[in-house]
Amino acid sequence: MRSTSLSRRALIAFAAATVVTSLLAPTAAAGAECTWQVEKLPVQDGMDWSNLRLTGVDAQGNVSGFFSPERKNHTLVRWTADGMEIVPRPEGVDAFVTIAGNASGVVIGRVYRPGAPTGSMTHTPGAGYRELPDPAGYEVLSVLDINDRGDVLGKAQLPGSPLQQAAVVWPADGGAPRVIAPAEVRYPEPVAIGEDGTVLLDSHDTAWLWRDGVLTKLPDQGSSVDPRALTRDGVIFRSPYSPRASWLWREATGALERFSVDGAVEAVNTDGLAAGVLDDGNYTAAVWQGTRFLAKLPLLPGSYESRLGAVGAGGVVAGTSGPQPVRWACR
Template sequence: MKKTWLRAGAIATVAIAVTALGAPADAAAIRIPWRPTILPLPPGATSGNITGSDGKGEYTGTFTVNGVTQAVSWRNGQPFLRGVPSGFERVDANDENSSGVVVGTIHDYETFTSRTYTLDASGYHIKDNPAGYQEVTGVAINTRGDVLGEAYQPKVGSAIVLWRADGSAPVVIPETGDVSNPRDLDDDGTILLDSGVGSALWKDGVLRYLSPSPAVQAEGSAIRNGVVVGWRTGQAARWSTPDGWVGLEGGGVATSINKAGLTVGLVPTPSGPQIYGNATVWRGTVPGVVQGPSGYSTFRAEVAADDGTLAGYASNDATPSSGVPVIWRLTP
């Protein structure tokens, strides 16, 4: 369940129609916004991005601290460094599950090797690369602890890797035109991936394609409880089944979904320097409002946590990929 969409929370957007006054239900609505809180950076830190949450108040992301790119978590609103394992020079955090287990990638600059890790209260647990692969990135982790990764080796190619929580040998799926670029992992072990003509769902060797037909673009970003969110022909979209999709009003792309269906994404900016702009949110398919933090022109929520909060970053860069850490709560 990747960075994918928020993983919990019950509330996303509250709309109050003035039907009691005799007006049509859609004539007026008051939407309570998600309000931002900028989290403090640890000493020596610059920019970064929150990429995961346990849905219980902890947030984790990748930040540069004293020149070292590493994992940083926040508990009770305060940051703490997760360290860099001996023999490695960089840590990227990509996801976190409800047990507080973080998954990501560690890098050894001397040997040009990358490996997938999990990180819990006892420290780092580094997974062995599948035979024949030098670079293996950690992509996502689900509630039960299955880990999704992607392996690469020059002159060999790429493969999707699934480490099941039962400790069995990893499943290695060579990438082809129909199976590539793993994006997220559902709680039942279903993998969301690219299919060459869009996106597809893989489970136990069975591949199911997301609609529509190859004639129209469609791509999934995240999956939770069988629901996929992403975009379709320039509009944010949600698939309750591989063949059943709906557009998400006001969005250019949806990027994360939690266990209650709360979805976060980005608005389109057809005339801007980037295709997508600031954060937006939906409860199911009902649009909500994400309020930007004061003093920042750009803000992006990339995690929908299971407690109903959103997490991401804010920046004054017109084309940012990182910034100061921000969480959003739905408050009157």
């Protein structure tokens, strides 16, 4: 395990005081009377949608992602009340590609070192980087999700055997990674991990829930519909192709409910606040609570398109409006 102190951080603050203050402003509950607003995130010259990806939002609305000048040398970037912060990569690492973040601001990502196998790491504010070891006998292909207590979900395979795939979970307490490869699940594709450690798996046949060794087979939605996320209520499915639509499978009842306004979900938080694009031919960004449509997301003046990155535990959505990184909040 490798840890790098954050004392070597290069702190770059570009925000005006009004923008910084807005980063700390409370967010109204999605179901309350409020209006969705868009805010610019401060950037360095040369940063835009082509070399920035926003992949995480914590419970306070702080945003994380990566900057990749010339689409290489990926580096962690964080936006807080102090502005934008470029976090140095660990020693010997050429790229740290962020994938997701949790409510505490812990970020997961893949690391690339010259002449060495690709690895996996977390980064925790105030604590630094932590290497995630490969499980014995497996090679890790990707990290995919992290829950709020810090369990990390990834995908692994037996070396040289791409058909022998498995999910892998690194527990928050730093214990040995656990491999999940149920015989009943053909070609498991890990998707998401819930707050209680439940793992959502896709497969050649249908989607499954794995919870403490017990499997639950979910209704087959067909090859054009994908399991997308776990919420407190159940599983979000989506069809990313026309017609773009999303559904909530409620675990308590087994009912499958279509979203009230059609659209393909891109990101969801644990409470079921979902961000996605409408099935309107224009990829209009929008938000839902559960299956209920809330609103279209506004764009910056002069922008005509957006990209959605993550939904935080506090109800903040991060993405881009035109070339500019932004966050949306309902106030």
